[in-house]
Amino acid sequence: METEKQVLGEFEAKYIPLIDKFLSENIVKSSTNKLLIDSMSYSLMAGGKRLRPLLSLAVLDSYGVAINQELIKVISAVELIHTYSLIHDDLPAMDNSDYRRGKLANHVKFGDDIATLAGDGLLTLAFEWIADSSLNSAVKVDLISQLARSAGPCGMVAGQVIDVSSEDSSLTLEQLQTLDQKKTGELFYYCVVAGAMIAKVSDHDLKQLKKFAWSFGVAFQIYDDILDNPATGSDEDVEKNTYVNLLGIENAKDKLAEIIKQGENAVDNLEDAKVTVILKSFFTYFEIGKR
Numbered sequence: 001m002e003t004e005k006q007v008l009g010e011f012e013a014k015y016i017p018l019i020d021k022f023l024s025e026n027i028v029k030s031s032t033n034k035l036l037i038d039s040m041s042y043s044l045m046a047g048g049k050r051l052r053p054l055l056s057l058a059v060l061d062s063y064g065v066a067i068n069q070e071l072i073k074v075i076s077a078v079e080l081i082h083t084y085s086l087i088h089d090d091l092p093a094m095d096n097s098d099y100r101r102g103k104l105a106n107h108v109k110f111g112d113d114i115a116t117l118a119g120d121g122l123l124t125l126a127f128e129w130i131a132d133s134s135l136n137s138a139v140k141v142d143l144i145s146q147l148a149r150s151a152g153p154c155g156m157v158a159g160q161v162i163d164v165s166s167e168d169s170s171l172t173l174e175q176l177q178t179l180d181q182k183k184t185g186e187l188f189y190y191c192v193v194a195g196a197m198i199a200k201v202s203d204h205d206l207k208q209l210k211k212f213a214w215s216f217g218v219a220f221q222i223y224d225d226i227l228d229n230p231a232t233g234s235d236e237d238v239e240k241n242t243y244v245n246l247l248g249i250e251n252a253k254d255k256l257a258e259i260i261k262q263g264e265n266a267v268d269n270l271e272d273a274k275v276t277v278i279l280k281s282f283f284t285y286f287e288i289g290k291r
């Protein structure tokens with residue numbers, strides 16, 4: 001029998017090339033300005049794992065929805081928003097990072113002005129791709145509304161505001177959870193809910209998929225903190241607001257296992273999914289030392 005890791009590997013091998021092809025072919029058609037296209041393409045095609053579109057596809061696949069180009073367009077839109085967030089996060093006014101995914105950050109390569117505008121362009125284009133797709137209009141409005149809420153001033157942007165304004169203070173566990181849910185979890189939540197909306201799942205399954213999505217987001221962040229733990233990795237700053245600094249490394253690992261179990265239970269509770277192994281396999285991203 002195949003392991004979950006193998007299932008995920010096959011799923012990635014099937015869909016990442018389709019996502020990458022769509023993104024590379026369509027970002028160049030998005031503007032008449034070559035500099036802007038170069039800057040947006042540079043970060044969009046810099047080797048991201050495509051975790052967010054894959055999550056939407058995992059939901060669609062689990063319910064037997066046939067994947068066509070229009071769906072690839074709609075589910076790839078979130079990758080534009082994710083990329084914009086990374087470009088803006090690296091700016092001198094935010095994290096001031098010179099590198100991203102092992103390459104020069106967008107602002108180092110193109111300048112702060114163009115990097116800011118490339119981020120703005122990607123953010124706006126995401127909504128254009130969904131709006132211009134051939135999906136049912138009511139579904140499109142629901143997707144656009146949910147994406148705006150997840151990425152906007154109630155979601156990711158709010159998370160980033162909490163992050164930049166709490167750098168010099170110690171957060172409680174509850175405050176850290178709120179920060180991470182908004183900054184990172186909301187976009188994952190959108191991806192799962194988008195898949196559920198397109199697949200038209202039952203209210204019961206939607207509720208379970210939402211639980212799965214939140215578990216995935218929390219697991220992502222705890223795992224990230226464990227990898228960045230000064231004892232195991234690169235981060236020198238023990239003052240940072242992280243799960244590891246708040247809970248200790250062993251408790252953080254226990255918490256990660258507990259959250260993954262909750263997410264797997266939610267998947268087990270799905271009533272109408274044709275397969276559940278693909279969704280469960282996403283938790284193998286969080287095997288310590290294996291991402």
Ligand code: GRG
Nearest residue numbers: 048049050051085086088089156157160183184
């Ligand atoms: C600028 C509004 C605004 C928000 C920025 C997401 C974010 C908020 C900042 C990025 C900083 C960061 C490293 C957050 C941790 C979570 C995260 C988004 C990690 C990178 O996601 P992956 O692993 O990246 O999916 P790849 O490179 O695979 O696409």
